[in-house]
Amino acid sequence: MDFLNSLFRYPLDQLPFFLLTILIAFTVHEFAHAYFANKFGDPTAKLLGRVTLNPVVHFDLLGVIMLLIAGFGWARPVPVNRANFDHPRRMSLIVSLAGPLSNLLLAIMGTIVFATLVGTGVMHNIANERLYTAIATFFFMFNLTNFFLFLFNLIPLPPLDGYRVLEELLPPSISRKLQGVEQWSILIFLLILIVPPLRDVTINPLYMLAYSMYDDFGNLIRGLF
Numbered sequence: 001m002d003f004l005n006s007l008f009r010y011p012l013d014q015l016p017f018f019l020l021t022i023l024i025a026f027t028v029h030e031f032a033h034a035y036f037a038n039k040f041g042d043p044t045a046k047l048l049g050r051v052t053l054n055p056v057v058h059f060d061l062l063g064v065i066m067l068l069i070a071g072f073g074w075a076r077p078v079p080v081n082r083a084n085f086d087h088p089r090r091m092s093l094i095v096s097l098a099g100p101l102s103n104l105l106l107a108i109m110g111t112i113v114f115a116t117l118v119g120t121g122v123m124h125n126i127a128n129e130r131l132y133t134a135i136a137t138f139f140f141m142f143n144l145t146n147f148f149l150f151l152f153n154l155i156p157l158p159p160l161d162g163y164r165v166l167e168e169l170l171p172p173s174i175s176r177k178l179q180g181v182e183q184w185s186i187l188i189f190l191l192i193l194i195v196p197p198l199r200d201v202t203i204n205p206l207y208m209l210a211y212s213m214y215d216d217f218g219n220l221i222r223g224l225f
Helices: 002-007 015-039 061-068 088-119 131-153 162-168 172-179 180-192 196-201 205-222
Strands: none
Touching: 015 061, 015 088, 015 131, 088 131, 088 162, 088 205, 131 205, 162 172, 180 196, 196 205
C-alpha cells in the first residue's frame, strides 16, 4: 500500500474521485470541440466518432497514466479542418474556446450544486461520515479541477487551446511566424510543467487563481441561503 501511495500523485483514497473528475472533464472538453466543429461544417471529428460523450473515444491511456503519476496528462485531441468552415478564423476561434469554456461551465454548475447542498443544510444532515467525506471530496476536486482546466487550457502555448485562440486573433502574417517556433514551444511547455521554479511562477499561480474562483463563487452562492 505504501508503494502504491508513493507511485500515484494523489492518495489512493482520493483516486476514484480524481478519476471520475477527469473522466467527466476531459470527455466534455473534447466533446465541445467536436460538437462545434461539426456544427460549423467540419465533419472530421464526426466521421471519427468524436461527437459523443462516450469517454472511451476521447481518452488517451498514456495521458491518463501520466496524469496519475506526474500530475499532468492529456486526452486525445479532436482533429479539426478549418478549411471546411465558412468563416475559418471566427469559427476556429469558437471551436478552440469551446473546450475551456465547457470546463468553466462544469465548474460553475458543480459549485452551485455543492454550495446549495451546504447552504440548505443537506450536507449538515448527512449522518454517515464516509458519505459526507465522499461527497465533499468529489465536489471539491471536481470544481477546483474544472476551474483550473479552464485557466490552464488558455495558456498560449501549443498544444493548448490558448495557442489556437492566439493564432486566430493575431494578424495572419504574425500567426505564420508563430508556426515556425511551435517545435520549441512544446519544450517550453514541458519545462514549465517539470521545473519547480518555472512552475512556481506559472502553473502554481493558476492553481491559486482557480481556488480563489471556486471559493469566491461558492461563498457567493452559499450567501443566498
